[in-house]
Amino acid sequence: MHPTCCFRTGGGADATTGSTPGTSTRLVRAAPASEPETARCSSSTLSKKTTRSSVPRWEGFDEDARTDRSTPPPADDAKDKPRAPDLGVTKANFQSLYLGNCSAVVATLRDQLPELNLTRADCREMSWVQYVAYIYFGDASNSTPLETLLLNRTMTLGRFYKNKSDYVTEALTKDAWEKIFTWPSGAAEGQLVLEPQGGRMGSIAADDTPFPHRAGVLYNIQYLESWVGGNNTTTPSWINTIYDFMEPLVSKNPRAAYANYRDLDLGVNQVVGGVSTYESGKVWGERYFGGNFQRLAMIKRNVDAGDYFRNEQSVPPLLS
Template sequence: MAVSTPIALLLTAVCFLGFYVAVPVLASSSDDFLQCLSTQVPSQLVLTPTSPSFKPLLVSSIRNARFVAPATARPPLCIVTPTDASHVQAAVRCGRAHGVRLRVRSGGHDNEGLSYLSQRPEVFAVLDLAKLHAVRVDPREATAWVDSGATVGELYYAVGKAAPGLGFPAGVCPTVGVGGQFSGGGQGLMMRMYGLASDNIIDASIVDAHGNLLPNKKAMGDSLFWAIRGGGGGSFGIVLSFKLRLVAVPPKVTYLSVTKTMEQDAVDAVTKWQTVAPALPDDLSVRVVVQQRQANFQSLYLGRCSQVVSTLRDRFPELGVTSADCREMTWLQYVAYIFFGDAIDTTPLDVLLLNRTMPIGPFLKNRSDYVKKALTNNTWHKIFTWPSGAAQGELILEPHGGRMAKIADGDTPFPHRSGVLYNIQYVQFWNGNTAAGNTSSTPDWINTMYDYMAPFVTKNPRAAYANYRDLDLGVNKVVGGVSTYKSGKVWGERYFGGNFRRLAMTKRKVDPTDYFRNEQSVPPLTLIRK
């Protein structure tokens, strides 16, 4: 049985505007920064635009072709590829001393390119953590330390090999970097059973805004440890590694994939799904990908096929599930199968899950919503028949409920808990001019669909998922070299709800001068500019 959702679409599933008061940085400051790095970081770990390896490295993990041309046209001063915590500390200290900011990336699946691209006229360097990718599993404690530069695939492979009865509830795309995904939450098909990836972080190490290494949560304090577990990346420091609580998985799990067209009552099935999926047993998750007038239902059950077929026949007969729709496998096989499909039958899992390189995909734009009240059948009919023109779009519906509803909104920065039925990710992809990098010509489907959905989703504020970063929600205004709380609140409360103020208070405590700053970084609360 082949996975019906194309790999190119699954890559998008997990996997410039604003005001700025420029602070001039002299060329000599840039030279001084590079000179400072040269005394503390081996030269082969610092690449400048004159190096033949610079451009290939810069674009190596860019998945959204929309940002290739802007990233190469306005490149960073250099790319630092640390292999040790001391190199990260040196980059921060040199950057602060010589007026060079850092953009930090761990994987490159970045919806708005903020980890390697600045929309503002500032001198910056990229800190690429890909060489910090170790995973250290302790099967007896059911824990693992994972470096921020590891991919989700590397984590899954290490856990599955070292401890076959254990797993971890993160996303479905193996080439996503854990540093970015965990910092913003980390949704996946086991979140109804075990919560988000960030809900299962039990310790961490971080380099703070002054270049100090804080090796554990005791050293960083409660507020900073709280903030980095779902408060978004790029605001508080550079997380080097996370300690994870691993979760139990049975010897066999079941994956199902059922596709329904409109002629096969797809609209009725999705309408029913809205209330059924969040109320299913916690160990069963059914998500939906809506595209080209059809719905693909993808289900993970932590158990055998016979039981999930029985449950879905009883609770969701509209889906028409049979045992022929099942594929039983180990959890490790499943995390490869949902992305690579039948390739797992002919290709070793280590080749699939440990490969960091993927071709640059199409131009992409992502947006998101949360739903607390089920949409009507008539509304879904309009969604299914929404015109797309030459561009292609899809909706990815992720059910909540289960464990997600049992965690308090303030336990971590991620607030979308009780009462949420499901999350929507809108994805539009199109063939653009990679050389020109025409980022302003997003086709109309995604924005017209997003506008249409306004009456049916959360309000005051209209919520969004931080890992589906969306600059159309607003960007920071910078006054006197510091992002203002007032401008950040516009987009911040949509990602973090009432937790945004607490995040800004933490920012004031750990980075009051706003060294770690990007277009949607959390601003320090006390430095308000009207």
């Protein structure tokens, strides 16, 4: 069981593949929706000193614990949280989803990450359905009927935002972490969300599904920057500068990215004669899908050779 780690700095859609139905879904047996078999733990009250020691320790979290009936959730975003007044890392938030009871997960985390000082009060047992609602609606899901939340079409972020992603295959050095912790953010608010891989995910072959980031991957990083401004506001540069800094520290040839953290900086399709070209799509596609991109493009050719369903980063048909 390996918690997700998110840390924030404070200062002054999904990448669809069009109509590519080339995968199948394997269902797993789940407990009844009302059965409280899921434990959600969260710890975020860490000093800067503790953050500097706990995040690198998180990186080396016991591999056996990652396979212990767990699924890491995405860490929460910055909405409705007060902004920190200084530069550099101001908060680290560890979240964990454990398929079991609180007693077991608290014992595991107290052993593996004692710096968190996790207690039973930091953990809540809930059904899987309740947890899924919590991912999107946070604490509001505890007091508001789910139907009311689902019918609310108001955008909750309320800010401009941009994100990018990376995959880490080797633990970062202490020096690298120190530079990350003190990275200035200027007028924007930045987050790094570290989501653990390995465990069951690492035992699946890279070409078994379109998602190729399997064995050898420690975790992925989501860089998220948000800011408030109008039409004439210049996009803050925090996310681009730290992304450039991370280049030698993450996966290479290609530098991998997560498809659901859509990043148009990686490249966009060029349309010729009404059809997206394979060569232009390969620039960004192999970073999302690795060697599976070509197979996806062949499927696209069979089901939508005319590329009727397309966008800037939809899988193009491989026509020849």
